[in-house]
Amino acid sequence: MSLSRRRLLVLGTQLSGTVVAAFLGVPIVGWLLWPLFHPRQTVWRSIGKIGDLPVEQPVTRRVSFPPQPQSWSSTQDTWIVFLVRYRSGEIRVFSNVCTHMQCPVRWEPAIGQFLCPCHGGLYDIFGNNVGGPPPKPLPQWIHHIGPDGTLYLEDELNEEMP
Amino acid sequence: MTTLPRVLVERMLPLAALPVRRTRSAARRAYAWMDERSDLRRLLRVGLYEAVPRRGAWAYTLGSATLILIGNQIVTGIFLTMIYVPSTTEGWETLNWIKQHDEFASLVRGLHLWGAYVLLFVIGLHMVRTFFSGSYKRPRELNWLSGVVLLLLVLALAITGAFLPWDQAAYWTAVVVTNIPSYTPVIGEYLRTLWRGGDFVGPITLVRTYGIHIWLLPSLLLGTIGLHLCLLRRNAEFGSYVNYRGAYRADGAAPERSSQRELEPPYPSLPTDDEWAAPLETEDFYPSQTFKDGLVSLGVMTLVFVLAVTVGAPLEVPATQNTTTYTPVPQWFYLPLDQLLVLVPQQLISMVLWVPLFGVLLLVLLPFVDRGRERNPFERPAVMLPALIILVFMLVLTAQGASRLFNLGV
Numbered sequence: 281m282s283l284s285r286r287r288l289l290v291l292g293t294q295l296s297g298t299v300v301a302a303f304l305g306v307p308i309v310g311w312l313l314w315p316l317f318h319p320r321q322t323v324w325r326s327i328g329k330i331g332d333l334p335v336e337q338p339v340t341r342r343v344s345f346p347p348q349p350q351s352w353s354s355t356q357d358t359w360i361v362f363l364v365r366y367r368s369g370e371i372r373v374f375s376n377v378c379t380h381m382q383c384p385v386r387w388e389p390a391i392g393q394f395l396c397p398c399h400g401g402l403y404d405i406f407g408n409n410v411g412g413p414p415p416k417p418l419p420q421w422i423h424h425i426g427p428d429g430t431l432y433l434e435d436e437l438n439e440e441m442p
Numbered sequence: 443m444t445t446l447p448r449v450l451v452e453r454m455l456p457l458a459a460l461p462v463r464r465t466r467s468a469a470r471r472a473y474a475w476m477d478e479r480s481d482l483r484r485l486l487r488v489g490l491y492e493a494v495p496r497r498g499a500w501a502y503t504l505g506s507a508t509l510i511l512i513g514n515q516i517v518t519g520i521f522l523t524m525i526y527v528p529s530t531t532e533g534w535e536t537l538n539w540i541k542q543h544d545e546f547a548s549l550v551r552g553l554h555l556w557g558a559y560v561l562l563f564v565i566g567l568h569m570v571r572t573f574f575s576g577s578y579k580r581p582r583e584l585n586w587l588s589g590v591v592l593l594l595l596v597l598a599l600a601i602t603g604a605f606l607p608w609d610q611a612a613y614w615t616a617v618v619v620t621n622i623p624s625y626t627p628v629i630g631e632y633l634r635t636l637w638r639g640g641d642f643v644g645p646i647t648l649v650r651t652y653g654i655h656i657w658l659l660p661s662l663l664l665g666t667i668g669l670h671l672c673l674l675r676r677n678a679e680f681g682s683y684v685n686y687r688g689a690y691r692a693d694g695a696a697p698e699r700s701s702q703r704e705l706e707p708p709y710p711s712l713p714t715d716d717e718w719a720a721p722l723e724t725e726d727f728y729p730s731q732t733f734k735d736g737l738v739s740l741g742v743m744t745l746v747f748v749l750a751v752t753v754g755a756p757l758e759v760p761a762t763q764n765t766t767t768y769t770p771v772p773q774w775f776y777l778p779l780d781q782l783l784v785l786v787p788q789q790l791i792s793m794v795l796w797v798p799l800f801g802v803l804l805l806v807l808l809p810f811v812d813r814g815r816e817r818n819p820f821e822r823p824a825v826m827l828p829a830l831i832i833l834v835f836m837l838v839l840t841a842q843g844a845s846r847l848f849n850l851g852v
Contacts, residue, residue, distance in 0.1 A: 315635055315646075342764055353645040355531055360764040376766065380791065381618045381783065386766040397769040398618070399784045415788040 322436045329429045333365035336405050338374070338387045338394075343421075345435035361421055361433065362387065362394075364405060373423045374407050375437055379416040394418060490728035492675070497723060499731055501575070503738035504568040505674075510739040511561040512667070514746065515599075518554040519656065521547075526606070528652035530645045533608040534760045541757055552750030558600055560746050562775050565596055573808075573829060576817035582677045583809040588670040590805045595663045597775070602655040604773050608648060613761030614770030616643045616651070625792040642763075771847055778836045781843035801832075 327343050341363060344356035362374040374394070376384045383398035393410065394403040402411030407418035419437040426432065477483045494502070525547050526536050540547040569589065572578060578586035605616040620643060623633040639646025725731070772780040779794060786793050812825045819826055 312636060315639055316632055320640065340766060347644060353530065355645065357642065357644065358762070358764045360766060376763075380788075382621050383614065383618065383770050384763070384765050384768060399780075409788070413783060413786065413788050413791060415791060 320435075322434050324424070324432045324434050327361075327431050327433060330363065330371070330425065330431050331429070333363055333371070335365055335367060337389075338362040338364050338405075340387075343433050357435075360384070363431070366406075371423075371425065371431075372407065373421040373431070373433060375419040375421055377419060377437075378414055379409065379419065380412070380414040385418065490726070490732075492678075492727040493724035494678075494727045494731050495723065496725045496730075498575070499725075499734055500738075501571050502731065503735050504564060504571055506735035507739050507742050508561065508565050508568050509667070511557055511564060511742060511746070512596075512663070514553060514557040514743065515561065516660065518550050518557060519660070521550050522554055523656060528606065528649050530608055530648055530761065533606065533648065534757070537607050537609075537757050548754060549750055552754040553746060554603075555755040556746045556749040556753070558603060559774075560742055560749075561596060562600055564742060565593055569593060574819045574826075576812070576819070576822065578809040579813065579815075579817065580809075582673070585670065585673045585677060586809050587806065588666055588673060590802070591666050592663065592670060593805075594802065595659055595666065599655060599659045599663070600775060601773065602651050602659065605648065605651045606655065607755075607757055608761045609758035610761055610765075610768050611756075611758050611771065613643065613763070614768070615773065616647055618770065618772070620647060622794055625795045772843075774840075777843040778839035781839040781846070784843075784846065785839075804832075 323346060325343055325345060327341050333339055339362070341361050342358055343361055344358045347353045347355060347357055360376050362376065364372050364374065366372070376386070378385050378396040378398065378401050380396060380401050381398055383396050385394045385396045385401070385403065387393075388395045391402075392405065394407070395401070396412065396414065400412040401409065401414035403414065403418045404410045407420065409415070409417055416439065419439055422434040422436050422438055424432045424434075473482070525540060525544075527533055537551065540551065572586065572589065601615070601619055605612050605619075620634055620637045623637065624630040626633055635641065637647065637650065638644070639650055779798065782797060783791070783794055808825070812822065814822070816822055
């Protein structure tokens with residue numbers, strides 16, 4: 281098979297273009313995909329002694345976690361959490377992130393439910409999604425209570441956000 | 443001039459004429475020098491003396507008003523990059539500082555915000571006008587498609603711009619909007635993670651969105667505007683029903699053209715068949731059309747300026763996730779979609795993704811579905827009625843959303 285001069289020139293042009301595109305494409309695409317292959321390291325944070333929590337009456341606390349991976353930022357991410365103690369003695373630590381569109385939910389004492397103000401999602405005291413559009417229960421922070429009653433939170437929710 | 447006393451005219455004229463004539467000749471020499479090297483004369487002739495339709499010319503001012511408003515966004519946006527820092531700790535501070543201490547910079551920010559809002563409105567009117575007059579028909583399908591791309595780019599610019607002030611409104615817009623791609627099948631979560639630069643909205647989200655807002659989308663926008671304008675010159679404005687009225691007869695006889703100027707090649711397309719027919723009456727783009735364009739653009743820019751001065755750009759308290767009282771409110775142009783989120787049951791949340799995509803699909807398919815020769819909106823019920831229903835549906839959703847937010851006491 282013979283390669284004509286013209287064909288060679290065409291192939292050369294295309295090859296140069298492809299290589300230059302790869303020079304630019306590999307670093308940029310690699311950088312874009314970086315967070316997918318570097319899951320963040322989870323950490324535990326103490327938010328102090330629980331003390332006497334009222335029964336089935338959410339109490340808000342704040343917790344600060346280190347920033348996300350691949351971040352130069354030194355600012356801590358501060359989250360608000362709801363602590364609930366049930367009659368059974370069980371304690372749950374709810375996130376305020378609605379499972380619908382991630383708006384901040386609030387406790388409405390009048391109806392005894394968590395309400396999301398964005399689209400009217402409702403969760404009962406156990407975090408079950410009982411009204412409106414949320415597709416999943418309210419996420420809970422993974423927690424651990426030390427022997428002295430100190431509450432530790434991991435910066436990890438008990439379920440994937442939808 | 444004729445009312446001035448003759449003697450005054452005779453004394454003034456030589457005085458006025460002398461220096462003017464000298465500068466004129468210098469200007470002419472400069473013009474000739476430029477022309478010899480750049481073909482400036484031809485460029486100006488092609489640019490300014492296109493034959494444009496006399497009828498419906500006011501309707502064509504919406505495109506130029508859109509262009510002027512985009513120019514406003516670019517000029518004010520470039521200025522804003524000199525005062526704003528895309529940082530979760532300092533971004534809000536920079537805007538708060540100009541709000542407290544720098545009235546002119548605040549005014550520029552107001553022009554950018556209200557320019558964006560008016561632009562969304564005017565680009566919508568421009569699209570509705572194009573739709574009504576059937577201007578997407580052969581040979582203007584690509585004009586329409588590039589216009590759809592421009593609309594999507596402007597919407598993307600509007601929503602990414604809303605992230606940047608990093609006040610509460612911006613933060614919660616960022617949270618909800620970056621969450622929408624997560625409803626894409628299979629790769630949804632990856633898309634959300636890529637945009638956010640992590641699981642949650644944070645510093646990386648802001649800097650990425652900033653880059654998208656000030657470089658990526660505007661580059662695409664400018665390129666697509668170039669394409670849109672090239673196609674406009676290639677296919678001309680000659681797409682409207684009003685221009686065609688009486689342009690061809692039922693018996694197929696050649697139409698009578700009363701005051702049509704001789705057309706300069708290669709613009710516009712010569713009327714090889716009645717579908718491509720040039721309008722009955724034309725006039726020069728400059729200054730007949732530019733006067734109308736200028737007047738309408740002046741009107742919309744006056745509106746933007748007045749809103750920037752009187753209302754200005756709001757800045758809420760700094761962004762924080764940690765709130766149990768803040769009620770996120772969507773941007774007004776996003777209200778129909780937000781109301782849809784309230785209405786659809788939990789099994790259909792992904793409609794937030796599919797409904798807009800379906801709308802885009804309809805826009806893309808329009809010129810390939812409605813291919814008939816008829817351009818009169820009243821003779822095209824098959825496309826006009828569904829479009830009206832969709833429009834009314836969007837308006838009802840907007841009204842419902844607005845009333846819901848008012849009831850929340852926002």
